Amino acid sequence: xxxxLQLQLPDGGWTxxxxxxxxxxxxxxxxxxxxxxxxxxxxxxxxxxxxxGKHIVxxxxxxxxxxxxxxxxxxxxxxxxxxGPLGTFDRAFxxxxxxxxxxxxxxxxxxxxxxxxxxxxxQSVRDAAxxxxxxxxxxxxxxIKEARYGIVTxxxxxxxxAISEVGSILIVGGxxxxxxxxxxxxxxxxxxxxxxxxGRYEVxxxxxxxxxxxxxxxxxxxxxxxSKGRGERSA
Amino acid sequence: MQRRTxxxxxxxxxxxxxxxxxxxxxxxxxxxxxxGETPGAGQIGDGELVLAxxxxxxxxxxxxxxxxxxxETYGITVKTIPKGTGASLRTAxxxxxxxxxxxxxxxxxxxxxxxxxxNRRDVMFNDFVVVGPEDDPAGIDGTTSxxxxxxxxxxxxxxxxxxxxxxxxxxKELVVWEAAGVDPSGEWYREVGKGMGDTLVQASQTGAxxxxxxxxxxxxxxxxxLAIRVQGPLRDGPVILKNPYGVMAVNPxxxxxxNYQAATAYIGFLTSPQGQSMIEGYTANGSQLFFPNALSxxxxxEQFVPQGYSTQQANALSTRDxxxxxxxxxxxxxxx
Numbered sequence: 013x014x015x016x017l018q019l020q021l022p023d024g025g026w027t028x029x030x031x032x033x034x035x036x037x038x039x040x041x042x043x044x045x046x047x048x049x050x051x052x053x054x055x056x057x058x059x060x061x062x063x064x065g066k067h068i069v070x071x072x073x074x075x076x077x078x079x080x081x082x083x084x085x086x087x088x089x090x091x092x093x094x095x096g097p098l099g100t101f102d103r104a105f106x107x108x109x110x111x112x113x114x115x116x117x118x119x120x121x122x123x124x125x126x127x128x129x130x131x132x133x134x135q136s137v138r139d140a141a142x143x144x145x146x147x148x149x150x151x152x153x154x155x156i157k158e159a160r161y162g163i164v165t166x167x168x169x170x171x172x173x174a175i176s177e178v179g180s181i182l183i184v185g186g187x188x189x190x191x192x193x194x195x196x197x198x199x200x201x202x203x204x205x206x207x208x209x210x211g212r213y214e215v216x217x218x219x220x221x222x223x224x225x226x227x228x229x230x231x232x233x234x235x236x237x238x239s240k241g242r243g244e245r246s247a
Numbered sequence: 248m249q250r251r252t253x254x255x256x257x258x259x260x261x262x263x264x265x266x267x268x269x270x271x272x273x274x275x276x277x278x279x280x281x282x283g284e285t286p287g288a289g290q291i292g293d294g295e296l297v298l299a300x301x302x303x304x305x306x307x308x309x310x311x312x313x314x315x316x317x318x319e320t321y322g323i324t325v326k327t328i329p330k331g332t333g334a335s336l337r338t339a340x341x342x343x344x345x346x347x348x349x350x351x352x353x354x355x356x357x358x359x360x361x362x363x364x365x366n367r368r369d370v371m372f373n374d375f376v377v378v379g380p381e382d383d384p385a386g387i388d389g390t391t392s393x394x395x396x397x398x399x400x401x402x403x404x405x406x407x408x409x410x411x412x413x414x415x416x417x418x419k420e421l422v423v424w425e426a427a428g429v430d431p432s433g434e435w436y437r438e439v440g441k442g443m444g445d446t447l448v449q450a451s452q453t454g455a456x457x458x459x460x461x462x463x464x465x466x467x468x469x470x471x472x473l474a475i476r477v478q479g480p481l482r483d484g485p486v487i488l489k490n491p492y493g494v495m496a497v498n499p500x501x502x503x504x505x506n507y508q509a510a511t512a513y514i515g516f517l518t519s520p521q522g523q524s525m526i527e528g529y530t531a532n533g534s535q536l537f538f539p540n541a542l543s544x545x546x547x548x549e550q551f552v553p554q555g556y557s558t559q560q561a562n563a564l565s566t567r568d569x570x571x572x573x574x575x576x577x578x579x580x581x582x583x
Contacts, residue, residue: 094341094502094505095341095502102504105297105326187328187329188328191314191325192315196326209302209306209442209448210467211448211451211471
């Protein structure tokens with residue numbers, strides 16, 4: 013059966029398949045990378061400091077994890093559309109628009125999971141770093157180092173949310189592929205919607221398998237990083 | 248201190264790696280983009296045409312067949328966004344597309360009346376067909392009236408799948424229900440909010456009737472268990488099931504940064520003898536899917552102006568029906 017599935021590549025063959033894999037990775041990795049740079053300082057700040065309304069901020073971040081992707085897509089499209097407030101940049105239906113919407117989707121996940129990782133670092137560790145004459149930055153680095161497994165988990169969770177998502181990128185990306193079979197804004201997930209629409213379930217299944225393998229590979233990389241870290245600590 | 252320097256260096260290098268990574272991927276994955284960033288001499292606008300179009304022109308493979316020639320001739324990269332007609336018109340209204348290729352004349356007219364569309368041309372036509380399961384529970388096989396068939400489907404409460412997505416096909420379906428004097432409601436009437444391909448697949452799986460454009464139906468015929476129950480006007484069916492496609496440019500006076508030149512080049516290509524013969528020559532499952540109708544020796548001014556523009560507003564619709572009948576008689580091969 014698998015041999016039969018292998019034969020049923022979409023029109024355009026491997027060029028097409030490889031280009032949608034590359035676009036999927038480019039968009040999701042960039043979105044997750046930017047989101048991590050944005051989320052970590054905020055997670056550190058919220059985790060370190062006590063301020064009035066802190067639990068409300070935490071609740072908002074946690075609620076954001078369940079934000080429907082199609083709503084995010086709609087809002088990003090209205091923002092970037094030529095008739096929207098950021099219309100002058102002409103970014104609707106581009107990979108950048110998809111990065112923006114996946115950034116919005118991944119950020120609550122990364123922020124929330126890394127926040128709980130930061131909060132789980134014992135107060136005594138922070139106190140010790142501070143007592144040894146560390147600046148705020150030093151204390152932050154110590155805490156990130158202590159919480160690094162949780163932070164890797166956060167980044168992986170954010171990546172999982174981004175790469176498997178279809179609702180928002182279909183709306184803001186437009187599912188465009190050039191006539192030579194190179195993808196512009198078509199990803200693995202939106203390509204699957206095209207195949208399903210045309211009743212070619214087997215081809216969709218092949219693409220779905222590739223997506224699963226990708227996610228599996230990234231998670232394997234994550235758990236390898238984590239196990240390597242643990243090995244270092246015990247050594 | 249040393250450690251901090253190291254962390255900093257690691258951060259910078261991973262950032263650089265990320266940037267480098269996305270740069271190299273873009274070079275391999277989207278050569279078309281580079282043209283867009285550096286407009287040079289002899290290039291039409293930014294060298295890109297964003298075309299919002301219906302799922303029927305995309306899913307049948309027609310656009311994939313004709314776009315490479317257009318791109319080669321004009322040096323323009325086409326970005327096709329397949330959506331329903333309603334969504335395509337909205338995209339164009341927001342200035343996010345340069346040209347649209349759609350099939351709902353009333354909605355196109357409204358689009359032009361509102362000043363968003365210019366340079367409309369008729370491109371091609373086919374028709375809609377009512378398709379249904381093999382056992383034909385409503386007993387409509389061979390009915391020559393679409394409205395009678397819809398009335399029977401409603402009376403027998405046979406399952407009917409509706410696009411429900413404001414597409415051209417959906418608009419046409421609602422027109423037929425209205426003409427039949429039936430307000431479809433109840434568990435037998437299912438709005439699925441999907442594209443034509445999806446809807447045909449779902450109708451096939453659930454043994455339901457639906458209205459489909461002949462092109463998409465023919466291109467998917469070998470993957471679904473649905474038969475034509477009411478023929479469209481291409482095979483002596485009622486003219487209410489006509490399906491004409493039109494192309495138009497987004498008004499550059501509304502949105503200065505739309506690629507109007509590329510849009511008119513595209514309109515010119517589709518309506519040229521070359522483009523028309525490519526449409527004529529395109530087949531799927533051995534059948535011609537679309538019939539070109541842009542070329543005519545006789546003057547045909549109605550294609551340029553929206554309905555209601557002329558003083559003969561009242562009988563414009565019936566004129567269009569006659570016009571469509573004329574295309575069927577003159578443009579289709581006798582042996583179709």
